[in-house]
Amino acid sequence: MIFVYFVGTAGSGKSTLTHAFNEWCHKNGYDTIAVNLDPGVKRIPYSPEIDIREWISLEEVMKEYNLGPNGAQIVCADMLALNVKEIEERINEYKADYILLDTPGQLELFVFRSAGKIIIDSLGKEKSLLAFLIDPSLATTPTNFASQLMLSATTQFRLGIPLVNILTKVDMVDENMLNLILEWGKNPDRLLDDLMKSSTLYSQMSEGIMQIIKEMEAHTSLIPISSQTWEGMEDLYASVQNIFYGGEDLERK
Numbered sequence: 001m002i003f004v005y006f007v008g009t010a011g012s013g014k015s016t017l018t019h020a021f022n023e024w025c026h027k028n029g030y031d032t033i034a035v036n037l038d039p040g041v042k043r044i045p046y047s048p049e050i051d052i053r054e055w056i057s058l059e060e061v062m063k064e065y066n067l068g069p070n071g072a073q074i075v076c077a078d079m080l081a082l083n084v085k086e087i088e089e090r091i092n093e094y095k096a097d098y099i100l101l102d103t104p105g106q107l108e109l110f111v112f113r114s115a116g117k118i119i120i121d122s123l124g125k126e127k128s129l130l131a132f133l134i135d136p137s138l139a140t141t142p143t144n145f146a147s148q149l150m151l152s153a154t155t156q157f158r159l160g161i162p163l164v165n166i167l168t169k170v171d172m173v174d175e176n177m178l179n180l181i182l183e184w185g186k187n188p189d190r191l192l193d194d195l196m197k198s199s200t201l202y203s204q205m206s207e208g209i210m211q212i213i214k215e216m217e218a219h220t221s222l223i224p225i226s227s228q229t230w231e232g233m234e235d236l237y238a239s240v241q242n243i244f245y246g247g248e249d250l251e252r253k
């Protein structure tokens, strides 16, 4: 059983991709299920096989603790960890090969608070992968794109499991822009050049940041994906396979 956690900034496309990739896998004969770990989501564009809202309700937490939506989101995120046994039991009932987990809207709730790490460790750290979603609207300048890579590196540093970067919503991106972002992803020296050109004020900082990105290999494996056209789904699947099985395909069912 492999666990793929979809993480990324608010609105980066986590829920849509969890669903689209689950559908793509089913169409291709792979055994996957989707799990919603976002207790605060009002409406999800799909019916996950397992939904944390069976156990935790944002509305009820708001009422019970007399909190506004932001405070209640934090309490809900922390409560995730208390329900890990129930989640695990439900996951085990399915006996699926891949478990695709949609995480809370705000990245910091899952990445920086303790619940995310507790869940990953309890379900099985050595069988887990982070799919870090980069929203192209936050990647159109060298500083924006480098900042996303830093966030991705921070996420991996904090959670300590393998990570692949995914550039989402590519069906919405102008072709020239898309090629430039992909070039930055492949070629960190080009990204540094463009950073230097765009801001001489922070040239030393840019060099330092790019050094961290290179050392952590945070720029590698940027997979362009569209949940609408399904472009890139095969690449994401191949990437997961490569990390855990060295490219050897699991038997299709």
Ligand SMILES: Nc1nc2c(ncn2[C@@H]2O[C@H](COP(=O)(O)OP(=O)(O)OP(=O)(O)O)[C@@H](O)[C@H]2O)c(=O)[nH]1
Pocket (backbone or CB within 6 Å): 008, 009, 010, 011, 012, 013, 014, 015, 016, 017, 038, 104, 105, 106, 168, 169, 170, 171, 172, 225, 226, 227, 228, 229
């Ligand atoms: N065109 C296009 N739109 C997309 C794609 N993926 C997501 N979207 C849109 O982007 C918006 C946000 O997508 P979500 O899947 O809700 O993103 P999220 O990261 O789960 O958002 P939160 O959980 O609210 O933080 C929605 O309007 C989606 O329809 C895509 O591949 N192509």
Ligand SMILES: [Mg+2]
Pocket (backbone or CB within 6 Å): 014, 015, 016, 038, 041, 102, 103, 104, 105
């Ligand atoms: Mg979502």
